[in-house]
Amino acid sequence: MKYSGIGGQAVMEGVMMKNGTQYAVAVRKPDGEIIVQKKEYRGILAGRAVRKLPFLRGVVNFLDSMVLGMRTLAYSASFYEERQDEAIDEQKKKKRETVEMGVLTAVSLGAAIVLFMLLPYFITGLFKRWTDSQLLLTVLEGALRLGIFFAYIVLISRLEDIRREFMYHGAEHKCINCIEHGMELTVNNVRKCSRLHKRCGTSFLFFVVCISIVFFMLIRTDSALMRVVARILLVPVIAGCAYEFLRLAGKSENALVHLLSRPGLALQKLTTREPDDAMIEVGIASVEAVFDWKAYLKDDGKS
Numbered sequence: 001m002k003y004s005g006i007g008g009q010a011v012m013e014g015v016m017m018k019n020g021t022q023y024a025v026a027v028r029k030p031d032g033e034i035i036v037q038k039k040e041y042r043g044i045l046a047g048r049a050v051r052k053l054p055f056l057r058g059v060v061n062f063l064d065s066m067v068l069g070m071r072t073l074a075y076s077a078s079f080y081e082e083r084q085d086e087a088i089d090e091q092k093k094k095k096r097e098t099v100e101m102g103v104l105t106a107v108s109l110g111a112a113i114v115l116f117m118l119l120p121y122f123i124t125g126l127f128k129r130w131t132d133s134q135l136l137l138t139v140l141e142g143a144l145r146l147g148i149f150f151a152y153i154v155l156i157s158r159l160e161d162i163r164r165e166f167m168y169h170g171a172e173h174k175c176i177n178c179i180e181h182g183m184e185l186t187v188n189n190v191r192k193c194s195r196l197h198k199r200c201g202t203s204f205l206f207f208v209v210c211i212s213i214v215f216f217m218l219i220r221t222d223s224a225l226m227r228v229v230a231r232i233l234l235v236p237v238i239a240g241c242a243y244e245f246l247r248l249a250g251k252s253e254n255a256l257v258h259l260l261s262r263p264g265l266a267l268q269k270l271t272t273r274e275p276d277d278a279m280i281e282v283g284i285a286s287v288e289a290v291f292d293w294k295a296y297l298k299d300d301g302k303s
Contacts, residue, residue: 002300003251004180006291007199009069010168011076012161015279016068017172017286023068024289026282027076034282037075038289041068058243059236065201115152117212117231120144125224135217142213149209153270163273170195171275171283173268179293182300190280195272199250202271203264207242 008017014027024038043051043064050056124141131137156162177193179185215238219230249261275283287293 008172010165014076015172015283015286016072019290022290025072026286055240058240062239138217167273167275170272171279173197175283185293196265196268202268206264
């Protein structure tokens with residue numbers, strides 16, 4: 001399998017694919033037409049050396065993925081919202097959307113920290129009456145964090161819109177797997193491919209949970225406040241470590257790396273669903289807008 005370098009995410013009735021600084025969003029409109037928008041996103045701290053430094057680049061890429069993810073989700077949702085005021089000045093509208101996107105990204109990040117980092121810690125505190133073992137409490141905290149993550153996925157997967165988004169998520173993975181396994185990007189070929197992929201965000205979140213257990217074991221302080229502060233401050237560090245392992249997993253065929261990737265791949269069975277052919281067509285349209293898969297396969301054949 002040859003590394004392609006492309007990645008993406010599911011959006012509302014569509015797929016976003018990113019290759020370098022170029023990204024494309026393909027959406028199936030209510031009338032059945034596939035519309036593709038291609039743009040450039042250089043990301044935060046564009047051109048800065050920090051984007052290439054191990055571990056620090058993971059933090060930057062994590063923030064970039066959140067910003068771009070919110071932006072492309074908003075774009076895809078716009079085709080399914082009622083246009084109440086078509087006369088709004090376009091420039092004012094863009095400024096408003098930028099502010100809203102910034103606020104939404106900040107709120108989403110804050111909510112994730114509270115739900116997956118702080119809530120398990122406070123719940124674990126209830127068990128201190130039965131044990132004072134910091135090791136046991138830290139492991140319990142990690143198990144609770146993973147349990148909350150699992151429960152969250154199960155609950156949202158019951159929503160119709162989310163179920164369809166998970167199907168598009170599957171289409172995204174299957175398209176990438178198709179070309180990375182040297183197959184032409186056709187509906188029939190994509191359909192044969194796995195909907196699981198090592199570089200998925202689901203696997204990233206799983207690694208975040210596991211790595212957090214190790215890091216939080218190292219916190220040695222009697223102050224409850226400092227333990228909370230440390231959990232917040234360590235989020236970027238943990239994200240950076242998780243990113244580096246995900247990056248390695250996406251390129252490596254090492255047996256140990258593959259073994260460590262298996263739990264994350266198993267979790268993807270919850271966040272992906274088998275897409276129908278119409279969804280695969282959308283995924284293919286998104287890939288082809290930013291990636292020359294024919295040249296990629298030709299070069300792969302020569303290597």
